[in-house]
Amino acid sequence: MNHAKPSPVGRRRPRQSDIARAAGVSQATVSLVLRGTPEGMALAKSTRQSVLNAAEELGYVPDPVATRLAAATNGMLGLYTFSTTFPTEVAHSYYPILVGVEEEATAQGQDLILFTGSARAASRADDPAAVRRVRVADGCLFFGRHVPEGPIRRLTEDGFPFVYIGRRDEPGVPYVGADYVSASAEVVGRLAAAGHHHLRYLREHDQAPASVDREEGVLRGARAAGLDTSAMVVRTDGHDLDAHLRSWREEGVTAVVVEQTDTGAALAALGAAVERAGLRCPDDLSLALLGAPTGTRGTAPGGGAVYSGFDVPMREMGRDAVRLLLELISGAPEPPTRRLLPCEPVAGGTIAAPTATGPNTRKA
């Protein structure tokens, strides 16, 4: 199809060679004028000027694709998610990340490539090509709970600049995450201070860092408050909550802590179960939510109360990730390249002192 265009030269968009002809210099000179000369190389002012004039005259604009192929940069950052859906939906808890990334990219004059199509392809077949695609950009941001290690490792090996949004275990992978550990510990501390000594922590089955960190924080906070942590952590997919709730009540549990997931399913399931059990929150049971994105915090069952817990600064994570990525691209990252942002405690209305009625009074 290339050769199908005999290119009526007047109608073609101008390239450097056109400028070169018009200014009576070589294409290389045009590139040097337009792109800037390397250290210590001189160009006559007159030459520079006539090239600039010709470029202006012809309405020249560099072709970003060619620019990129010739190993320069193209001012584009990629954004790739391993979730099946891209978080353009407002309801999606990852959405603030997108907002933050976009804000900072705009501020930095970078365009953004949303790898939505290839992400989808990758989810159907486990196609490494999909991830490899991000190389059109100068660098790429990744996020999502679950990450295929292979493609990422490959990018690392190739020296392709990227930043993960969320903490990662793999050594050497730059990331911007949230300090779930401290924040979770603080929440548990708050519960303990309110008088709760028997609590449960509800988490998902998988081993995503976001879950691991929250559990660690919960346990750390519990131990710091002198609580018994032996039966504290409960893994659930949300289907057995009614039974759980019943037994916890009998065991004297007065507070439940839940982790926020990207869909918010765990919390929703718990809320529903609490309502079914006819429990009032926080009167009969205190609840705490570990990490909703700022501003998307839901309200507790039965009342208009906002969930107590902490907020995750997703938007700021997005912004910071863009900054870090640009530093990596420019080759001089300001350390650290693995960053954890503090989370904002939220007082909310779902934590209260345990009441003296019902099984809650039982001590043991």
Add this chain to the structure above:
Amino acid sequence: MNHAKPSPVGRRRPRQSDIARAAGVSQATVSLVLRGTPEGMALAKSTRQSVLNAAEELGYVPDPVATRLAAATNGMLGLYTFSTTFPTEVAHSYYPILVGVEEEATAQGQDLILFTGSARAASRADDPAAVRRVRVADGCLFFGRHVPEGPIRRLTEDGFPFVYIGRRDEPGVPYVGADYVSASAEVVGRLAAAGHHHLRYLREHDQAPASVDREEGVLRGARAAGLDTSAMVVRTDGHDLDAHLRSWREEGVTAVVVEQTDTGAALAALGAAVERAGLRCPDDLSLALLGAPTGTRGTAPGGGAVYSGFDVPMREMGRDAVRLLLELISGAPEPPTRRLLPCEPVAGGTIAAPTATGPNTRKA
């Protein structure tokens, strides 16, 4: 920097020439096998197989940049706005467009380039390079109230596929817009049917198609209902509304129609003026809003009532625009390439029959 890599061949990502060497064929053959042969060209099964094997072995993945440079497509669609801010903010009324575009792009396996950075650059200096940049993609979507004609015309001349989201006057420009004319006429008809015979239509000063169409619809609806349209249209920047409101009341105006703008400023200004004037809506004054994006409709001053009027199917416009763009890229657009989508009437709670109290009763 290109030549700085003596390429320790093991560590470089494989290209077609590597496969060629491994399979004992030429690079061209590799391309033919991988990309598919043109009509009527044959390849030995054994050759094909060994190329495929080698490709698999080496973990080959085509370089999207080179692919694009070689004049093929790259599965990327651009999204460019002429607004100064990209509508990632939920509050932004254009936001649903972004959602729609993203949805459909994902569904069609296309990646999305948000030209946020270059858009910003363009707003600072009127840089044609910024728009030209969209050519990295196979095609591009544009939107925004105000459009520099030059760059767009240039793209048309170059035969670059693009679709405008919103109606355009320029002949030949493909677009997906909303049928503001019919929808606006319907709203005025509704007001007339409720007994309003003196109304005002508030619009902005500029001549964006979105405003022009609404005005045409308002006038058409008014004439169909036999209303006097002579003083109906009022252009305002929102600063003189208090005075306007007062005189309208004296003239017996019982209803005001406002157009929705991307920021919602006009509506907000009117709402504030109505409150300052101590008027109740719809008791003292009926209000109608022409075209908020679905689901973002605000509530009227003083009460929880939703504005009456119509909704703009922005999300669907986004989706349809992606479809149209893909048709254009494939070269066989299903006509028409200029499309208007119907708007959804919204009953709302800000239209009521004019009351018999106050100046409203005056007939003339």
Add this chain to the structure above:
DNA sequence: TCAAGGACCTAATACGTATTAGTGAAACTC
């Protein structure tokens, strides 16, 4: 046996820019 035709593949080139090695000329050095 020779030409015609087909099957299968390769050489060459294009896409548009970036970069480096090098060239010719002028200016300077001693």
Add this chain to the structure above:
DNA sequence: GAGTTTCACTAATACGTATTAGGTCCTTGA
């Protein structure tokens, strides 16, 4: 005035893939 610098620029090549115009060799048919 031969050697050295400096200046100002160009030739050549690389980036990785797509495409087309042939080129070989092998069958066929007459």
